[in-house]
Amino acid sequence: MLKKILGIAAGLVVLALFAGTVWFLWAKSQKAETVWQTESPKVATIIKKAVSTGSVVPRQEVAIKPRVSGIVEEIHVEAGAKIREGDLIAKIRLVPDMVRLNEAQSRVEKAKIALDAAEKDHARNVALARDGTISASAFQTYQTALENTRTELRTASDNLDLIQKGISRTTGDASNTLVRSTIAGTVLEVPVKVGNSVIETNTFNEGTTIATIADMGDMIFLGKVDESEVGKLKPGMTLLLTIGAVEGKKPEATLEHIAPKGVEKEGAIQFEIKAALKPIKDVVIRANYSANADIVLDRRDDVLALNESLLAFEDGKKFVEVETAPQKFEKREVKTGLSDGIQVEILSGLVEKDKVKGPPEKTEKAKSGS
Secondary structure (H helix, E strand, C coil), rough: HHHHHHHHHHHHHHHHHHHHHHHHHHHCCCCEEEEEECEEEEEEEEEEEEEEEEEEECEEEEHHHECCCCCEEEEEECCCEECCCCCEEEEEEEEHHEEEHHHHHHHHHHHHHHHHHHHHHHHHHHHHHHHCCCCCCHHHHHCCCCCCHHHHHHHHHHHHHHHHHCCCCCCCCCCCCCEEECEEEEECHHHHCCEEECCCCCCCCECCCCEEECCCCCEEEEEEEHHHCCCCCCCEEEEEECCCCCCCCCCCCEEEEEECCEECCCCCEEEEEEEEEECCCCCCCCCCEEEEEEEEEEEEEEEEEEEEHHHHHEEEEEEEEEEEEEEEEEEEEEEEEEECCCCCEEECCCCCCCCCEEEEEEECCCCCCC
C-alpha cells in the first residue's frame, strides 16, 4: 500500500514539473505588447540659424607708439583708465645718437664764431654809417649779416636741445618725448614699465607699443563661418551671442560685414564676419571675450510646432500617426514650414489637442486569450 502511495506521489510531482515547464515555455513565447508614447504639437518660436565662433572686440583699438627712441621715464596711466584725446600717457628720456649730438654741438660752436665776427663787423661800421663814410645800403649788409648769425645760433641751440632733451625753447610743450593719446577711450593695457627701452616708429620698425587704447562703447563681434553657411548670410541679420563670462543673457548684434574672400583653416574654408553689438544695460563687456553667435537666418514666432523626428516620409509627402483611440493610430498627411533641425512648423494637418505617435514607452506580457 505504501509503495502504491509513494508511486502516486512521485507521478504527481513529475506531472507538476512537466506542467510548470510547459507553462514557462508558453509564457516566454508570447510577444510583448508595445505601448507607444504620444506627443502633442505646441505653440513655439522656431529659429533657423547658422553658427559662428569668435570673440567680442572693440571696433577701434589703437596702439600708441613713441616718436623717439629712449628710456621710459614716466608713465601716467594704467589699464582700465578712461582718457581723452591728447592726454599724457608717458614721457621718454632720450638717449642721443652720438654722431648727431656731435654734429649739433659743432654747429652751435660754428654759429657762435660766426656771430662774434658779425658783431665786430657791425660795431666797426656803425660809426662809419653815422658820419656818412659808408652809405645806408652798405651798412644794411652788416645789419642783415648780424641778424642772420643770431638766427643761426638760436636754431643750432634749439636743435642741440632737441637731440639732448627732446624739447626746446621754441617748441614749448610740443615735445616728441611726451607720448599722448590719439583717441578718447579706455586703456586696455600698458605693456612697458619705467626704465624700459623703447624704439620709435619709422619706415623700418613698427616701434614699441606704450599703451593700447580702445573705445569700449563701440564693440563688435568678430567671428568666422564655414563656406557652406556664408551664402545664406546678408548684412542686417540678427546675431544672438552666447558669452561665457555673461551668464543669463543673450546679447544681440547686427551683421555688418561679410568677408569677400575666405581663408583656409584646418582644411576648411572660412569667412570672417563683423557684427555691431547692441549695448546691454548694467553689463560690462570686456575686450576679447570669447563668444558663439547664432545667426538668425529665418524665424517664426508663436506657430504650431512638432518634434521633427515624429514625421514619416512617403512618395514625397509627410505623414504622422494620430491617436484615434487609446493606442490606436491612423496615418495623416501634414504640411510643414520652417525647421530648426529639432522642431518643425506645422502649417496644416494637426491641431494642438492631437496626439501624435512617438517611440515605444514600455512592454507588457500579453494576457492569455487576448
